[in-house]
């Protein structure tokens with residue numbers, strides 16, 4: 249069995265520079281994890297910011313948090329192992345309350361989701377009683393439960409335009425709020441949340457790379473500052489970037505986001521070139537094959553995601569509202585399942 253597993257790993261990881269020897273060393277561990285997942289009836293989800301050995305070694309599906317959660321819901325799996333950060337596990341639990349959701353690294357947080365609590369949203373509601381409250385999917389279940397509707401980076405504008413109110417409190421990413429304000433006539437009230445990865449990108453670096461590679465396409469995550477987003481050929485979420493690379497005739501791309509996505513796309517599109525800068529998310533990189541194995545073998549109580557039913561019900565309502573609004577706006581906003589790529593409209 250080790251031979252075919254090594255070959256499978258070589259097929260995925262050699263475009264990233266992994267040697268056959270490295271794949272041989274990895275094979276016993278990935279084989280053990282995949283066998284254990286089958287035994288436990290578990291589906292393993294790998295966010296696009298995971299390391300290549302997680303994404304290609306053990307994940308059944310690669311993609312973004314909401315799309316992966318939707319895919320997991322549509323499987324027969326009893327257990328969902330979410331290789332990602334805490335809010336992602338909560339989203340999976342909200343969408344699939346009857347499944348056991350496990351986080352290999354439950355201490356993995358997120359600067360964005362931790363920037364705001366349910367109490368903060370309740371306070372803001374007192375200050376803006378007429379406004380619609382839209383929250384980005386990168387929030388805790390508690391925050392989603394306090395909001396009217398959830399959105400992803402791909403559908404944020406459709407959601408803001410789709411709510412009836414003219415005033416929208418957009419939580420918690422300050423840059424996404426500013427980027428949205430540039431696109432809508434509605435009044436968008438932002439918050440102070442920030443992603444420690446995307447806030448670091450600098451327009452001068454992009455300009456420098458663009459000058460040296462004029463045919464290169466620049467794909468920027470909308471969690472980035474507005475002066476960076478303005479330089480983009482595509483501004484969106486990671487799912488948008490995957491589709492852009494897949495569908496584009498261009499050969500050179502710069503991905504202004506976390507490094508895991510560039511690794512993923514190098515492996516999936518070995519004929520294309522990915523240049524320039526990226527930044528590692530220390531939270532995402534807490535997940536590794538050792539803790540994936542451990543969580544499957546014997547999960548600790550803190551690795552089992554629990555969301556109180558009352559919170560989950562209200563959070564689910566805010567997510568369902570997003571699908572209602574985006575379905576009204578466009579028929580491409582619905583989730584789909586059954587492939588290695590997550591929903592076309594999910595962060």
Ligand code: SF4
Nearest residue numbers: 358359443444445529
């Ligand atoms: S990349 Fe940013 S938004 Fe994503 S988990 Fe890390 S800190 Fe949070």
